[in-house]
Amino acid sequence: MLVLSRKLNQSIVVDNNVEVLIVDIKGDQVKLGIKAPKSVKIFRKEIYDEIREQNKKSMAADAGAVLNVGKLIKKETPKDSEKEDKKDE
């Protein structure tokens, strides 16, 4: 990993078109400003981690449970459709 030291208001440039600027430093928190073309996707890494973890939890394990999920929603959806009907009135 490349490690660079930067001070407040200093920045780095990645690939000629992405600039990462140190906007603010408070205690253990650093605020970054990022200038990049719209085609560049920028997310906090935690979002990827969260989705990855949730995906693992989503792996279907219990056939009994899975095959019964439909029954649950049957019980619950009439309420929802009632709501829809009311909207139409």
Added chain:
Amino acid sequence: MKKIFSKILGEVEVDEKERIHFPEGILGFEGYNYYYLLNFDEDGVFHLLQAEDDADLCFVVIFPQSIFHDYKPDIHKEDLQHLDFTDDDEFMMIALITIPEDMKDMTANLQGPVVINPRLKRARQCIAMNDEYTTKHKVLFQGTSESASE
């Protein structure tokens, strides 16, 4: 037709033309690139996204808009480019469901929808850029009876 094995559904006959390609896999399950979307729920609300090569790798999924009617994830252009959408293509989305021990608490991941181009049978798990979506939205609307009677 081809036979594949599913931990949930057992042996299933599938049409290879329906096979969905995930060039990047699903986050956390990279390396598994081919899945089938299987029916098992007679009402068609829930489906099973089953990996072709691993019976144990499958997910219960929904078409999120069938339950979350206002669901409108903001998907990054770059993600869509990977799926080569043209103006005529249908835009298909599924959300992964997590079923905890108490099934009533099951949740849908609306932050990481799987977007599919049905024409190319190509899919990609994307990240919704809107702040309002999380990985855990309750699927069942217990407690909505009150709001429904408003």
